[in-house]
Amino acid sequence: MSSTLSPAVPTGLTGRAALVTGGSRGIGAATALRLARDGADVAVTYVQDEAAAHAVVAEIEGFGRRGVALRCDAADAGAAADAVHRAADALGRLDVLVNNAGIGLLAPIGELTGEQVDRTLTVNVRAVFLACRAAAERLADGGRIVSVGTALTRYTGGPGSTLYGLSKSALTGLTKPLARELGPRGITVNLVQPGPVDTDLNPADGPLAEGQRAATSLGRFGTAEEVASLIAYLASAEAGFITGTELVVDGGHAA
Known part of the structure; x- marks a missing residue:
């Protein structure tokens, strides 16, 4: 019986170049290192912690890949798009954009100031849109855009999550039509929705951790x-037929 399987495709990222925004810590740093381990040259952006960003770059270079640290405050108009162009110029090309940088502000709706609302929407929505617009210009055909949202947009979050949930929900509205627009070039656009993840911003031993842990299927x-x-x-060649979708990685929190 003849096989209907397609010929094998490369699974690594050798020869590819990636930009990970907010790549100095947490999910961003882990992503930058994983992409480098899989063969990509990686640029990371940071806002304040320059030492942490350069530490990530040193680890990227430890994999034999090229690493670049770029300061970028996504709240500044034009900074997100500029980071995309700077990364592409520094690495000589751009194949992968990971929109990871964001603000996780939680507060009752009545206590949120106008400045907090503006900054959250600027960083979590406008900056991602502008980075994607710049990436549409600089990405090689067959490129990848992956944005990091939150599983809070898929079920009722707790009190105080209105602004954060609003800002991250906008990424769904960006992902789907952008996948249609860039699809003819073989560029995929997807959204990852994490549940509770142990990071500096949401530690597994923090004051809000127990309720989040208990709500997951894995505990x-x-x-x-x-x-x-x-x-x-x-970001890999193996995922070339996945686009315009949300993938949840939440330990069964929304099961």
Whole structure:
């Protein structure tokens, strides 16, 4: 019986170049290192922690890949798009954009200031849109865009999550039509929705951890590396037929 399987395709990212926004810590740092381990040259952006960003770059270079640290405050008009162009120029090309940088502000709706609303929407929505617009210009055909949202947009979040949920929900509205627009060039656009993940911003031993842990089917927090593995898969050739969709990595939180 003859096989109907397609010929094998490369599974690594050798020869590819990636930009990971917010890549100095947490999910962003884990993603940058996973992409480098899989063969990509990687640029990471940071806002304040320059030392942490350069530490990530040193680890990227430890994999024999090229690493670049770029300061970028996504709240500044034009900074997100500029980072895309700077990364493409520094690495000589751009194949993967990971929109990871974001603000996780939680507060009752009546206590949110106008400045907090503006900054959250600027960083979590406008900056991602502008980075994608710049990437549409610089990405090679067959490229990848992966944005990091939150599983909070898929079920009722707790009190205080209105602004954060609103800003991250916008990424769904961006992902689907952009996948249609860039599809003819073989560029895929996907959204990863993490559940509770052990990071500096949401530690597994923090004051809000127990309720999140109990709500998962697995009874634990995820790791940044587990989210990074999904992002790396979406960035690979193996995921070439996956686009315009949301993939949840939440330990069964929304099951």
